[in-house]
Amino acid sequence: MLNNTLWEKDRYISPYYEWLISANIQEYDLEKANISILLDSGVITRKQYEYYANMPKRQREITVGCFLRDHPTVISLLQTGFMNARRGFLVENNISEENILYIDKDSITTINYDAKYSRISDNLNFRKKKEYHSFYRIFDIDLLYYHDGVNENYRLKNAPYTMMDRINSFKNGILDLILEISYRGRHDPFADTLRMINSAYRRYTASELCRDFYREFNRTAMYKIKNDSNVFDYYVDDLTDWQMSQVDISYNANIFSLFSKIFSQQYFSSI
Secondary structure, eight states, X not given: OOOTTXXXXXXXXXXXXXXXXXXXXXXXXXXXXXXXXXXXXXXXXXXXXXXXXXXXXXXXXXXXHHHHHHOTHHHHHHHHHHXXXXXXXHHHTTOOGGGEEEEETTEEEEESOOOSOOBOSSSOBEEEEEEESEEEEETTEEEEEEEOSSOEEEEEETOOHHHHTTHHHHHTTHHHHHHHHHHHHHHSOHHHHHHHHHHHHHXXXXXXXXXXXGSOSSSSOSEEEOOSOSSOOEEESSOOHHHHTTBOOHHHHHHHHHHHHHHHHHHHHHO
């Protein structure tokens, strides 16, 4: 059953799930959200809407931002419009709270639920934007993962710019392993995935993996260096050969432990 006030939230993360494997996860996005709500509310005309809609996305965002700056009373109307749009989508499709993974200002992500009704008014349409099969909560970062046997897609939700700026380093290291685990977790027996995790963990703790594996998969997105201080932590963005032996590997080691716990539970639940 849907919480009566859930649609009021600009940001909601389901507290009920730590991971999902082989699920049907759908992200529905309100098309051209700002100007669609302004049109639906009668603030702009259809001609103005078409003018904005034909702009490149970044230019449209800047132009609409200037419009809102010059018309501050419209901002509260826009906020109400977003709430009503979310409410309309959830109520029209009779979506229960347990079928909601995320609510964002202009999108709703569902679990094992295909929305039948995407258009909630003449001007407001929630398009199906992305599809995922798996979800893992890796401490502060959520991974949404899709692989159909040919095409791979993933999203790091809640990842700050410090992580995204170093995404190539993560792809060469711990993220590459996380994606491999996500793929195997859906396509291979759980016991095989668990063996792979444990094997990689032994190599990790023996410092046998490339140095990108030791960059912390968190907001620092750097290497933590061991020190004797109880007052501050010491991080570096690049490692010298000498510093490699001084890296504190505990944070990413906890990621191995997390996935080991997940697939141990999956394995024992399946036998």
